[in-house]
Amino acid sequence: MHHQSIDDVDVHGKRVLIRLDLDVPIDDDGQITDDRRIRAAIPTVKTVLEGGGRAVLLGHMGRPGADAASKAIFSLFPVANRLTELLKREVRFVKDSVGKPAIDAVAALRDGDVCLLENLRFYRAEQIKDKDAAGDESLRQQKDEFARQLAALGDVYVNDAFGTSHRDNASMLTLPRMMQGKPRVIGFNLKKELEFLGAALRNPKRPFVCLLGGAKVSDKLGVIRSLLDTCDTILIGGAMAYTFLAADGIKVGRSRVEPDLYETARALRAQAGNRLRLPVDSIAAAEVNENAATTVCDGSIPQDLMGLDIGPKTIVDFGTVIAGASTIVWNGPMGVFETPPFDAGTVAMAKAVAKATGKGAVSIIGGGDSAAAIDKAELADAMTHISTGGGASLEFLEGKRFATLDALEDA
Numbered sequence: 001m002h003h004q005s006i007d008d009v010d011v012h013g014k015r016v017l018i019r020l021d022l023d024v025p026i027d028d029d030g031q032i033t034d035d036r037r038i039r040a041a042i043p044t045v046k047t048v049l050e051g052g053g054r055a056v057l058l059g060h061m062g063r064p065g066a067d068a069a070s071k072a073i074f075s076l077f078p079v080a081n082r083l084t085e086l087l088k089r090e091v092r093f094v095k096d097s098v099g100k101p102a103i104d105a106v107a108a109l110r111d112g113d114v115c116l117l118e119n120l121r122f123y124r125a126e127q128i129k130d131k132d133a134a135g136d137e138s139l140r141q142q143k144d145e146f147a148r149q150l151a152a153l154g155d156v157y158v159n160d161a162f163g164t165s166h167r168d169n170a171s172m173l174t175l176p177r178m179m180q181g182k183p184r185v186i187g188f189n190l191k192k193e194l195e196f197l198g199a200a201l202r203n204p205k206r207p208f209v210c211l212l213g214g215a216k217v218s219d220k221l222g223v224i225r226s227l228l229d230t231c232d233t234i235l236i237g238g239a240m241a242y243t244f245l246a247a248d249g250i251k252v253g254r255s256r257v258e259p260d261l262y263e264t265a266r267a268l269r270a271q272a273g274n275r276l277r278l279p280v281d282s283i284a285a286a287e288v289n290e291n292a293a294t295t296v297c298d299g300s301i302p303q304d305l306m307g308l309d310i311g312p313k314t315i316v317d318f319g320t321v322i323a324g325a326s327t328i329v330w331n332g333p334m335g336v337f338e339t340p341p342f343d344a345g346t347v348a349m350a351k352a353v354a355k356a357t358g359k360g361a362v363s364i365i366g367g368g369d370s371a372a373a374i375d376k377a378e379l380a381d382a383m384t385h386i387s388t389g390g391g392a393s394l395e396f397l398e399g400k401r402f403a404t405l406d407a408l409e410d411a
Helices: 036-050 068-073 077-087 100-107 130-134 137-151 170-178 188-202 217-227 240-247 259-275 312-323 344-358 369-376 390-397
Strands: 015-020 054-058 092-094 114-117 156-160 184-186 208-212 233-236 281-285 294-298 306-310 327-331 362-365
Touching: 015 036, 015 170, 036 054, 036 077, 036 114, 036 156, 036 188, 077 092, 077 114, 092 100, 100 114, 130 137, 137 170, 156 170, 156 188, 184 188, 188 362, 188 390, 208 217, 208 312, 217 233, 217 240, 217 259, 217 327, 217 390, 233 240, 233 259, 233 312, 240 259, 240 306, 281 312, 306 312, 306 344, 312 344, 327 344, 327 390, 344 362, 344 369, 362 369, 369 390
Parallel strands: 015 054, 015 156, 054 114, 092 114, 156 184, 208 233, 208 327, 327 362
Antiparallel strands: 281 294, 281 306
């Protein structure tokens, strides 16, 4: 499905509500430690401002509680400052999302001005799920009223928050529904995400290789099943690999496993045949500690150890497959990459994907830990596309339909 984008709208003199993904990490000193999502928003915001629109930016951060301390930690004020730097114009920060402060701030905007409303999740109504609202009239009214107040602030709605597009938050789903009859379009970041991920699923350049990691098979089960229909090879690393290995009868020591999925793992292996590849060796240790003694285990892992990274033979094996790929989708690290030396496998895969990309392959990196791993390897610029949405990219790869996109206008 193709959607109208911000390019299709005359925004001059109009109040443009732009829902962005501003959920960025902030350290104890209030400093943003990774501004990738903020930078991804700049093209859409600039287009609105240069077109004479009045940009009203919406977003959330973290999972704030109701207490004042929590709200201080999760305020979007630092984001407004970073946006000001990137846009090279003042982004007025509004200390509320709705009500008089928001109404007055938006009314004061002139063509080419921009403001950022406070964290939407400071309002409980933002995260009320549709399934809960359907069974509770008071919840439905809260969610509708919150969205209605937001809708009153704008003449145009833009969804540029791919990382939240799989959630039925009030600002993502109820708000565009409340703006029926007004332009409801996608921004450039969301458009780019849909194009890259969509192309990978619909018409990938072959061989199409998917590299999957992370902690649990249950988190990636839907993706594996979906990709078996389109992928030439699926490489599985991370802790999730040990559920597959244990299901095959290999001893995995104290490695993290999901015994209730052994039968499912065996069925997937039978269905995939040699298209689904597992590690042939592991880096094992007794604990996750950078000073822990490590052992390279071929096959079985001793009872007192746990697998924490793919081993050197697997690095070569997986790297050979990646080197021959024309399309590569990567979601999830190969080990406990946050703690050296268990980052070696993940860094090696990042280098392999970067090298393949340099030779013409299309590389698509899922958000979250995958993006963090690429950053740690300092190879972000060597990838074709790094997604801003971890959970959203997973659900998209599963082939799930996003109601938030159905609420927008088709091209």
